[in-house]
Amino acid sequence: xxxxxxxxxxxxxxxxxxxxxxxxxxxxxxxxxxxxxxxxxxxxxxxxxxxxxxxxxxxxxxxxxxxxxxxxxxxxxxxxxxxxxxxxxxxxxxxxxxxxxxxxxxxxxxxxxxxxxxxxxxxxxxxxxxxxxxxxxxxxxxxxxxxxxxxxxxxxxxxxxxxxxxxxxxxxxxxxxxxxxxxxxxxxxxxxxxxxxxxxxxxxxxxxxxxxxxxxxxxxxxxxxxxxxxxxxxxxxxxxxxxxxxxxxxxxxxxxxxxxxxxxxxxxxxxxxxxxxxxxxxxxxxxxxxxxxxxxxxxxxxxxxxxxxxxxxxxxxxxxxxxxxxxxxxxxxxxxxxxxxxxxxxxxxxxxxxxxxxxxxxxxxxxxxxxxxxxx
Amino acid sequence: xxxxxxxxxxxxxxxxxxxxxxxxxxxxxxxxxxxxxxxxxxxxxxxxxxxxxxxxxxxxxxxxxxxxxxxxxxxxxxxxxxxxxxxxxxxxxxxxxxxxxxxxxxxxxxxxxxxxxxxxxxxxxxxxxxxxxxxxxxxxxxxxxxxx
Numbered sequence: 001x002x003x004x005x006x007x008x009x010x011x012x013x014x015x016x017x018x019x020x021x022x023x024x025x026x027x028x029x030x031x032x033x034x035x036x037x038x039x040x041x042x043x044x045x046x047x048x049x050x051x052x053x054x055x056x057x058x059x060x061x062x063x064x065x066x067x068x069x070x071x072x073x074x075x076x077x078x079x080x081x082x083x084x085x086x087x088x089x090x091x092x093x094x095x096x097x098x099x100x101x102x103x104x105x106x107x108x109x110x111x112x113x114x115x116x117x118x119x120x121x122x123x124x125x126x127x128x129x130x131x132x133x134x135x136x137x138x139x140x141x142x143x144x145x146x147x148x149x150x151x152x153x154x155x156x157x158x159x160x161x162x163x164x165x166x167x168x169x170x171x172x173x174x175x176x177x178x179x180x181x182x183x184x185x186x187x188x189x190x191x192x193x194x195x196x197x198x199x200x201x202x203x204x205x206x207x208x209x210x211x212x213x214x215x216x217x218x219x220x221x222x223x224x225x226x227x228x229x230x231x232x233x234x235x236x237x238x239x240x241x242x243x244x245x246x247x248x249x250x251x252x253x254x255x256x257x258x259x260x261x262x263x264x265x266x267x268x269x270x271x272x273x274x275x276x277x278x279x280x281x282x283x284x285x286x287x288x289x290x291x292x293x294x295x296x297x298x299x300x301x302x303x304x305x306x307x308x309x310x311x312x313x314x315x316x317x318x319x320x321x322x323x324x325x326x327x328x329x330x331x332x333x334x335x336x337x338x339x340x341x342x343x344x345x346x347x348x349x350x351x352x353x354x355x356x357x358x359x360x361x362x363x364x365x366x367x368x369x370x371x372x373x374x375x376x
Numbered sequence: 377x378x379x380x381x382x383x384x385x386x387x388x389x390x391x392x393x394x395x396x397x398x399x400x401x402x403x404x405x406x407x408x409x410x411x412x413x414x415x416x417x418x419x420x421x422x423x424x425x426x427x428x429x430x431x432x433x434x435x436x437x438x439x440x441x442x443x444x445x446x447x448x449x450x451x452x453x454x455x456x457x458x459x460x461x462x463x464x465x466x467x468x469x470x471x472x473x474x475x476x477x478x479x480x481x482x483x484x485x486x487x488x489x490x491x492x493x494x495x496x497x498x499x500x501x502x503x504x505x506x507x508x509x510x511x512x513x514x515x516x517x518x519x520x521x522x523x524x
Contacts, residue, residue, distance in 0.1 A: 062482035068436035
């Protein structure tokens with residue numbers, strides 16, 4: 001809640017000369033507010049309006065969803081916003097009265113299509129809020145279901161108020177009408193996610209077996225989603241512990257010593273298809289194209305010459321992951337929530353053409369992955 | 377603590393300490409209910425010619441009668457300089473028009489403040505948007521670094 005200049009001040013003379021032609025204009029200073037940490041909040045609300053205002057509900061007079069109301073002696077504005085998780089109401093209330101008002105968030109109602117009463121989809125227990133005389137506040141009120149929003153044609157918002165001193169009550173209402181047909185509301189738990197992943201090697205097929213079975217996989221993945229189902233990103237994956245045990249020719253290329261060892265680093269750009277089994281459970285398919293570099297990582301070699309690159313090749317990878325968004329935390333700012341997810345799956349690294357020391361190393365390597373990540 | 381997190385988030389998003397230029401206002405002027413929520417509170421465009429200010433308002437006619445709005449007399453400035461504020465309606469790009477009873481409309485205003493025209497350092501400007509018989513005035517802060 002932030003302070004607003006309490007009343008509209010009629011200025012008999014402006015700070016600069018204002019000549020309005022024949023009819024002298026009176027002027028009202030709408031206000032000037034203090035900044036400080038409020039800046040972050042106000043900018044986040046502005047960004048929300050720029051990025052998240054529901055397009056199917058914008059009216060032609062303003063190109064926005066704005067509804068302004070001045071009843072119950074207070075000023076209020078309403079906007080419809082939505083993101084990949086939910087649709088919600090942005091509410092601004094200014095109290096120009098001399099009495100404090102209580103906004104009864106616990107009793108907010110929506111009337112959908114003129115007949116169906118729905119309550120907000122609060123994630124946390126809402127509390128009623130006091131707005132003192134001359135103050136204002138902005139707040140978000142979530143709709144109960146984003147999926148069913150596609151079937152909404154009209155929404156009436158009812159915000160009950162109570163005046164502190166007189167105890168009288170009043171309900172501010174705002175009416176929205178859909179202006180475009182919306183066939184389906186897409187819902188997902190993230191539009192951008194970052195995960196770390198690792199797991200044991202499973203098996204190999206083709207000549208690449210001669211490298212020996214790696215011990216483990218470890219890496220990270222980053223994806224940005226254009227809509228609920230499709231996205232793109234990159235993956236970085238390290239395979240550790242190739243011992244060249246199936247080929248003396250490969251071993252001959254490794255550093256001399258008792259512990260022959262080579263590692264592989266794969267970097268690839270991927271597409272991701274995300275199929276929602278439930279709102280929180282997805283099956284991700286992530287095909288990718290990139291490069292692998294196999295390098296000798298023997299400890300002695302590290303000390304003498306650093307890591308010695310042995311070969312770099314084009315690779316194709318694919319991952320099949322079952323992800324579960326198991327927790328959510330609210331955050332300030334535009335995205336409002338961070339989701340945490342865990343996943344299990346398998347990865348295939350297909351190498352169409354590769355060799356070390358004349359030994360053909362084409363083929364596929366498979367591993368199991370456990371992924372932990374967060375998304376916004 | 378929460379305010380600190382909010383500020384840090386805003387800083388990380390904008391890559392600099394955000395400077396508030398225009399405060400959120402929702403007020404009543406001459407039976408017009410006005411909101412400036414669509415004004416960018418932090419960012420401003422500037423080039424060698426000066427600072428380019430964009431100021432959008434959502435306005436509702438609270439009277440139960442048709443009224444005439446004339447945006448031609450809109451101004452921006454301070455005691456050092458006053459320049460015209462170019463305002464028009466969003467729907468029909470008109471500077472003077474009639475507004476039906478209880479109708480809501482959007483006004484889009486722009487102005488360019490020339491270098492050194494308002495002050496040598498920071499300046500508080502008054503954005504005056506003429507409506508029917510009155511003008512709604514908002515404060516807008518420009519910084520010395522905007523002109524560099």
